[in-house]
Structures are given as structure tokens and as C-alpha cells.
Amino acid sequence: MPHTLVPSDRVERVSVYGRDGTKLGSIERLMLDKVSGTVAYAVIKTGGLLGSHHHCPIRWDALRFDPARQAYQTDVTLDDLRAGPSELDDDTFDWGDRSQPHPHYWTV
Amino acid sequence: MPHTLVPSDRVERVSVYGRDGTKLGSIERLMLDKVSGTVAYAVIKTGGLLGSHHHCPIRWDALRFDPARQAYQTDVTLDDLRAGPSELDDDTFDWGDRSQPHPHYWTV
Numbered sequence: 510m511p512h513t514l515v516p517s518d519r520v521e522r523v524s525v526y527g528r529d530g531t532k533l534g535s536i537e538r539l540m541l542d543k544v545s546g547t548v549a550y551a552v553i554k555t556g557g558l559l560g561s562h563h564h565c566p567i568r569w570d571a572l573r574f575d576p577a578r579q580a581y582q583t584d585v586t587l588d589d590l591r592a593g594p595s596e597l598d599d600d601t602f603d604w605g606d607r608s609q610p611h612p613h614y615w616t617v
Numbered sequence: 618m619p620h621t622l623v624p625s626d627r628v629e630r631v632s633v634y635g636r637d638g639t640k641l642g643s644i645e646r647l648m649l650d651k652v653s654g655t656v657a658y659a660v661i662k663t664g665g666l667l668g669s670h671h672h673c674p675i676r677w678d679a680l681r682f683d684p685a686r687q688a689y690q691t692d693v694t695l696d697d698l699r700a701g702p703s704e705l706d707d708d709t710f711d712w713g714d715r716s717q718p719h720p721h722y723w724t725v
Contacts, residue, residue: 520649540623
């Protein structure tokens with residue numbers, strides 16, 4: 510029987526691949542709802558363009574772990590991520606300072 | 618309005634204090650249910666006795682964050698933790714390899 514639990518520190522830094530096989534980046538952190546104890550969304554740190562990184566929200570249930578690759582797979586592409594909501598390295602936006610889950614995360 | 622989200626990497630390594638004010642240890646990791654996207658429990662790494670550490674499961678909702686102290690507070694004591702279920706450093710037990718949440722975590 511496959512187990513259903515995963516340690517938080519095994520999720521962070523794991524690579525994420527898109528629908529077309531392109532590496533999107535890696536999981537930077539998970540955003541947890543303190544009250545309900547649920548994962549609101551994951552934040553993917555994309556590979557840098559000219560040395561900068563985008564930090565993109567994606568729903569936890571949009572990520573599937575591929576044991577053979579030891580990486581997450583999702584139906585989102587890099588173009589999708591780039592067209593969607595994100596924060597840049599230098600943004601002062603505090604991912605933890607919001608009263609609701611990110612309204613625009615990828616839901617695929 | 619207080620925000621309700623917290624980043625996973627800000628939870629890990631945060632100190633945990635017991636009912637009587639004693640430091641129990643720090644949060645080592647969270648165990649997440651992959652399917653439901655919920656935090657099954659946290660694992661507290663206790664301060665070492667003779668250099669060894671115990672790794673004790675505790676329910677997420679048994680932990681309250683104290684902003685003034687920048688630490689978690691719980692009603693469990695160190696004696697409670699020591700009397701309860703735990704794993705030692707050298708145990709080969711895989712915290713991620715279980716089909717159900719830990720059956721004996723502290724529920725206070």
C-alpha cells in the first residue's frame with residue numbers, strides 16, 4: 510500500500526517539470542493555512558532569466574510526484590507560469606502576509 | 618486583519634515551549650498528507666540527552682505561534698513528550714512511510 514505522507518523538508522527544493530517536459534523550476538516553499546492546517550499552495554522558484562527568479566504560486570493538487578524522476582510533474586508550462594501571477598526576487602511582497610490563499614494560483 | 622498563511626520554511630527550526638515554560642525542542646519538519654493536502658502532524662526534535670535527540674509527533678493544532686517570542690507554545694510538557702511515542706536518531710523508521718497519520722501523536 511503506497512503511503513500518503515510526505516515530510517515538508519523533502520518537498521522543498523524538488524524540481525518541477527511542465528506538461529511539455531521543460532523544467533519549470535523547483536519548489537521553494539509551501540504556504541500553509543495556520544487555522545485549517547491545509548496547504549494553500551506551493552511556490553515555484555523558476556530558473557533565472559538574466560539572473561533573476563520568479564516566484565510563482567501553484568496549487569498543491571496540481572503537482573504529481575514522479576518517483577522515477579524524483580520530481581514533480583504538472584500540466585502547467587513555463588509560458589503559462591510566465592504569463593501568470595508571480596513575484597520577482599526584489600519584490601517586497603510578503604507571501605505570508607495575506608488573509609486569503611493567493612487568488613490567482615494555477616489550478617489546472 | 619491577521620493573516621492566516623505561514624511559509625513551510627518559516628515553521629521548520631522554530632522553537633517550541635511547553636506548558637510550564639520549558640523549551641521542548643524545535644520543529645524539525647511537518648508531515649503532509651499528499652492526497653488531502655493537510656498537515657498530518659509536526660515532528661519536534663527535542664534537545665539532546667547525552668547527545669541524542671528524540672523526534673516526537675505533535676498535532677499541528679496543538680501548536681500556537683507566539684509572535685512576541687517568535688516561537689510555538691503548546692500545552693504538552695517535556696515529561697509528556699518523553700513518556701509518549703518518539704523515534705531516536707538512529708532508528709531506521711521512515712516518518713514518511715506510513716499509510717495513516719501517526720496514531721499516537723499528542724492531541725492536547
